[in-house]
Amino acid sequence: MVELQAESPGEGRLPVTAGDLRLSEVVRERMTWLAPYKGQAAALSEAMQAAHGMGWPKAGRMTGRKGARAMWFGRDMALLIGPEPDPGLAAHAALVDQSDAWAVLALEGPGAPEVLARLCPLDLRDQVFKRGHVARTEVAHMAGAIARMGADNWRIMVFRSMAGTLIHEVETAMRRVAARRNSPREGADRAHHLP
Amino acid sequence: MRLVCPVCGERDRREFYYQGAALARPDGSDWGPDWEDYLHNRDNPAGVTRDLWQHEQGCGAWLIVTRDTVTHEVLAVALAAEAGA
Numbered sequence: 001m002v003e004l005q006a007e008s009p010g011e012g013r014l015p016v017t018a019g020d021l022r023l024s025e026v027v028r029e030r031m032t033w034l035a036p037y038k039g040q041a042a043a044l045s046e047a048m049q050a051a052h053g054m055g056w057p058k059a060g061r062m063t064g065r066k067g068a069r070a071m072w073f074g075r076d077m078a079l080l081i082g083p084e085p086d087p088g089l090a091a092h093a094a095l096v097d098q099s100d101a102w103a104v105l106a107l108e109g110p111g112a113p114e115v116l117a118r119l120c121p122l123d124l125r126d127q128v129f130k131r132g133h134v135a136r137t138e139v140a141h142m143a144g145a146i147a148r149m150g151a152d153n154w155r156i157m158v159f160r161s162m163a164g165t166l167i168h169e170v171e172t173a174m175r176r177v178a179a180r181r182n183s184p185r186e187g188a189d190r191a192h193h194l195p
Numbered sequence: 196m197r198l199v200c201p202v203c204g205e206r207d208r209r210e211f212y213y214q215g216a217a218l219a220r221p222d223g224s225d226w227g228p229d230w231e232d233y234l235h236n237r238d239n240p241a242g243v244t245r246d247l248w249q250h251e252q253g254c255g256a257w258l259i260v261t262r263d264t265v266t267h268e269v270l271a272v273a274l275a276a277e278a279g280a
Contacts, residue, residue: 059202059254075202075254121207135203138210138252 009103009163016171019178021109023170026155028104032080033073033096034089041076044092051086062132062147071134071147103163107154107170111177116154118173120146140169196267201274202254214247217259217275241265247275 008025015024036044036056045056054064057072064070068082085095107115113124119140123129134147142165144158158166196208216237221229238244242265248258257275262268 060204075256077255121209123205136253136255137206143252 009160010105010167013164013167014105016167016174018171018174019109019111019181021107021111021115021174021178023167023174024106024108026104026106028099029082030080030084031098031102032085033094033098034070034078034080034085035094035096036076036092037094040092044089047086047088047092048080051088052080052083060133060135062134071145073134073145074136101160102157103160103166105156105166105170106149107156107174108152110152111181112152112154114177115170115173116146116156118176119169120144122146126151140166142166196269198248198250198258198260198269199272200250200253200256200258201272202256203250206250206253210250210252211258212249212251214249214257217245217247243270 008028010025015022017023034044034048041056048070049055052064052068052070054068054070057063057070057078059072059075062069062071064082066082069080071079071081073079079098089095113129116122116124120137122135122137124146129135129148131148131150134145136143136145138144139146139156139158142158142162144156144166146157147155149155156166156170197205198208198211199205218233221227221233243261243263246260246262248260250256250258259271259273259275259278260269261271261273263270
């Protein structure tokens with residue numbers, strides 16, 4: 001009998017480092033799309049609060065905490081990350097399992113916004129894109145999402161089938177940013193202009 | 196060019212897909228001059244125009260963008276679901 005082995009999207013390709021930057025795979029969690037039925041958004045938020053301890057996230061934001069989080073994921077769409085969705089949510093929203101559909105990478109280290117700025121058209125300055133913010137955007141020409149989990153801790157998501165391309169693109173950008181930061185003159189100049 | 200998505204805020208043009216003129220769909224299903232206009236005839240205004248755009252790489256919302264083809268000024272962006280195409 002064939003023994004099938006589950007593989008994560010970045011299996012064998014991560015982590016990668018460049019200078020102080022590190023790209024790694026986030027431990028896979030249960031992920032469920034929540035799409036509230038017409039007029040059910042408030043009821044869904046209450047049901048989420050009761051069952052999982054977090055309400056519906058505003059556009060571009062996350063609610064909850066590590067292990068049980070709701071991430072805004074589009075117009076009238078959020079991603080429940082962590083818990084198995086409470087069956088009661090199905091009364092107010094369409095639920096779609098996304099656990100194996102996305103490659104979820106963590107980019108950490110000083111200069112991470114400079115790496116992301118090479119890949120997406122978002123304004124990632126500290127005063128604009130803060131901890132707890134999330135955006136659906138174009139990541140290296142792929143439809144994806146970027147979220148900020150901490151000062152130097154970011155999440156990058158694209159469809160799982162594009163994991164290899166994403167890793168290649170991010171790693172290339174990381175090496176270039178690291179090279180600039182390590183170059184004595186450039187490094188000093190750049191450090192001056194960082195947000 | 197940047198558009199202010201009513202859901203996401205100001206975003207780069209690369210995130211958007213351009214569909215074309217935002218036209219009111221004619222009433223009824225009988226063929227007539229209204230339908231012919233709707234399907235085939237487009238104005239090419241030098242000035243204010245209303246287009247349908249989609250925030251394809253962002254929130255996915257369809258938008259009605261009012262803009263000026265002469266000055267390139269973007270005058271308004273509204274959700275198509277609320278503004279009516």
